[in-house]
Amino acid sequence: MNVFDKPIVMIDFETTGLSPDMGDRITEVAALRIEGGQITDRYVTLINCNARIPSFITGLTGITQAMVDKAPPVAEVVPQLLDFIGSDALSAHNASFDEKFLRAESARLNLTPAHQSLVCSLKLSRRVFPGMASYKLGLLSSQLGIAFKSAAHRAESDAEVAAQVLIHIGRHLRSSYGIADVDADLLVSLNKLAAAKVPQFLQKHPSRR
Numbered sequence: 001m002n003v004f005d006k007p008i009v010m011i012d013f014e015t016t017g018l019s020p021d022m023g024d025r026i027t028e029v030a031a032l033r034i035e036g037g038q039i040t041d042r043y044v045t046l047i048n049c050n051a052r053i054p055s056f057i058t059g060l061t062g063i064t065q066a067m068v069d070k071a072p073p074v075a076e077v078v079p080q081l082l083d084f085i086g087s088d089a090l091s092a093h094n095a096s097f098d099e100k101f102l103r104a105e106s107a108r109l110n111l112t113p114a115h116q117s118l119v120c121s122l123k124l125s126r127r128v129f130p131g132m133a134s135y136k137l138g139l140l141s142s143q144l145g146i147a148f149k150s151a152a153h154r155a156e157s158d159a160e161v162a163a164q165v166l167i168h169i170g171r172h173l174r175s176s177y178g179i180a181d182v183d184a185d186l187l188v189s190l191n192k193l194a195a196a197k198v199p200q201f202l203q204k205h206p207s208r209r
Helices: 055-061 065-069 074-085 095-108 121-128 137-143 155-177 184-191 195-203
Strands: 008-015 026-035 038-046 089-092 118-120
Touching: 008 055, 008 074, 008 095, 008 155, 026 055, 026 074, 026 155, 038 074, 038 155, 074 095, 089 095, 089 155, 089 184, 095 118, 095 121, 118 121, 118 184, 121 155, 121 184, 121 195, 137 155, 155 184, 155 195, 184 195
Parallel strands: 008 089, 089 118
Antiparallel strands: 008 026, 026 038
């Protein structure tokens, strides 16, 4: 009866914009390792990509030009981040966004991420908790009774709440469906299903008690 015996790393980037293809860069990262239903390790840092921080990003995140100018360089941070993640499963709230930046920044340094699978806690929440008013991280977490401990739109704070959402989903799958072992492979399978098909899939799952 385990939730995440195999580690999952929840990641969150703050960035200068929405698309690395348009030249946007990362400004902060938090990566939190989840094992056995709790956060066991973390890698958190601001990042200097020699990028200009738009004023609206400073307004949203509180991250200023001066903060990133003094931060460790991206060429130092990304290899450390990839080492931290290793081959563990990767998760993020709107995972395609964060993975896109991870792959783009890695490619700039001729590096390749080694994570084995990708779990989107946003898609997962839509499938496991259909009918919520919103699946944006701040609104979703409050509906689930999960509180931010510090300001939203900072990498560590967002990653911490997203990790708690993922743990909450894992415990829900165990308690509501009797799934003995909740792992990344199960969550990846759920990500690919329509919400209407999730209950039937879980009721037939081989690891049900």
